[in-house]
Amino acid sequence: MDLQCILCWRIAPLFFLMPCGLLSVSVHVINEQPVHVIPGSSLVLKAQIELGPMKEISMVTWEQEPETGSDPVRVTLATCPGRSLKCVGTRPNVRMSMEQQETTLQINGYSRADGGVYTVTVTDHTGAKTAAQCIVREYEAVHHVSVSINVSHSVLVCGEAWGTDPRFSWLHERDAITQTVGKVSKDGTRLIVTMTPICGHFTCMVSNKLGYSSATYTAAPCETQGRGTTVAVVCLVLLLLLCGGVLAFLLWRRQRCGHRGERLHEHLDDGI
Known part of the structure; x- marks a missing residue:
């Protein structure tokens, strides 16, 4: 048999043994x-x-x-x-x-x-x-953000229509969510509210590379220390205004009585 044919027969099986890649x-x-x-x-x-x-x-x-x-x-x-x-x-x-x-x-x-x-x-x-x-x-901008509440589980749910790569974040009364207010889920779409009672404004912000949109859920107003401080300041201002008015009245009355005494003294001098 020709040497070249022998080599071909020996090499050919190697192709079948080679990996397909x-x-x-x-x-x-x-x-x-x-x-x-x-x-x-x-x-x-x-x-x-x-x-x-x-x-x-x-x-x-x-x-x-x-x-x-x-x-x-x-x-x-x-x-x-x-x-x-x-x-x-x-x-x-x-x-x-x-x-x-x-x-x-x-x-x-x-x-x-x-x-x-x-x-x-x-x-x-x-x-x-x-x-x-x-x-x-x-790449689509965010559209039609909405917030709904599951009252029985104290959960706020944020939804968005069809924006690309939406990113969710929450605010309570324009401040970031703290542990005293609640806990945000990993994907950001849910806020589990832990504060009792649920009160104030909860805002869901949805953003991507083209901008942002938001929606707000409004609960009953919160009774905060800030409001009590405001009331105290208003009362203090009213008290100061009242005291100032009384003091002004007393000064005016004293000045008026002083003028009467001067006129009476002048009349006595004229009579003498």
């Missing part, structure tokens, strides 16, 4: 999903390509299609042949780059129409294709 191509999107983008800013997606030693990249393509719809149409955004640095975008605001085993897609001036499902496809030299997807959505 050494003979295949894999790709995954690095960004945490779903990706939320503020309108007008830049969308940047990155994907890591793992290439087996027996494989070569023929083409890398980024595509986009609507997230919902009965018949979504996939549109090609950018392509890059092999490891070439000459990647081409289909629109002026679309850029694509390849660096080692990583590909980057950037869309400047993101708009609502740019949302949807993004697909990165890697084609090897044999024509085999491997793809990965991620969902891109518009």
Whole structure:
């Protein structure tokens, strides 16, 4: 038997013993999903390509299609042949780059129409294709904050409509929540009220990168030391005003009596 054939027969089984990862191509999107983008800013997606030693990249393509719809149409955004640095975008605001085993897609001036499902496809030299997807959505401001109460459990619940990445915080009479007032849940949506009775204004603040909104639950007014101090100050002021009035009256009366004495003395002198 020919020596070359003998070597082929001996080497061939080694390919079956090789791990599958050494003979295949894999790709995954690095960004945490779903990706939320503020309108007008830049969308940047990155994907890591793992290439087996027996494989070569023929083409890398980024595509986009609507997230919902009965018949979504996939549109090609950018392509890059092999490891070439000459990647081409289909629109002026679309850029694509390849660096080692990583590909980057950037869309400047993101708009609502740019949302949807993004697909990165890697084609090897044999024509085999491997793809990965991620969902891109518009970053929404917080909307319609509301506060409700579960009276039986003394729990205030804060709700928000559809804002992206909402963060919750609570105030009682414009001050941060203390242990004497209550305890806030880990996600911030609930306030377990420990103060008795429940009184005053409880405000839920919901915020994200685009701003904030709030809602307030109003209970019965609180009898606080501050109010007692205010009443005491008012009473003191009234007492001072009363004392001042009495003193002014006494001075006025003394001055009037003094004038009468002078006039009486003048009359006596005239009679003499």
